[in-house]
Amino acid sequence: MSQTVVVKTPGSTVVQSTRTQTVASHTTNTTVVQRESAPKTVVVTRGIPGPEGRPGPIGPAGGTAFTRQADAPLSALRVVWEDEAGVxxxxxxxxxxxIDLIAGLTLTATAAAGDxxxxxxxxxxxxxWSWTPGRVWLGPGGTLTQTPPADGYDVLVGHAASPTRLYLDIQDPIQLED
Structure with missing residues (x-):
């Protein structure tokens, strides 16, 4: 006859068995205790950050953005044109x-030639920015202005929706008479 008792505790299981054996008209009771450790469960809520990877391509966040090369220092928030080499x-x-080669508005700057x-x-x-809600035009040197130009080309870049938000919607240039 054998009897088994199983006890489970957090982190381990204890199994106790009692066996009765009869050998040559001699009866013995043997108790065996076996302890089995359960694998420990570790929950990591926040791992150690690895090295920063290469930035991925710019994706549209409500607009279309892309990366280009500048061959000289270039400020952010300037209207730029692109040549056939992508500069x-x-x-x-x-x-x-x-004027017919407008690429868009720079979101980043570079202190020398670069992306x-x-x-x-x-x-x-x-x-x-501190815009008055309304239209925004191309000004001198790629700057943005809310005063339409008196000479050169009238290029409506978009409209200010708030003092700090501009919606880009670049229109075709219109040549102004001198």
Missing amino acids: VRALDHDDGDH VTVQRSGPVDDAA
Whole structure:
């Protein structure tokens, strides 16, 4: 005859068995205790951060953005044109040679030749802006202005929805008469 008792506790299981054996008219009771450790469960709520990876391609966040090369220092929040090699440069409102090559508005800057992010349409936010809600045009050196130009080209870049938000919707340039 044998009897088994199983006791489960957090972290382990104890099995106790009692066996009765009869050998040559001699009866013995043997008690066997076996302890089995259950595998420990560890829950990691936050791992150790690994090394930062290479930035992925810019995706549209309500607009279209892409990365281009600048061949000289270039500020953020400037309207730029793109040449056939994919290099962007600031666009002036009276640059008749490149006015039809508008790429968009730079979202990042570069202190020397390097990558810049350019957005073509959609919302752009900047805490340093203080727009009056209304239209925004291309100004000198790729700057943005709420005063339409008196000469060169009239390029409506978009509209300010709030003091710190501009919706890019670049329109075709219109040549102004001198």
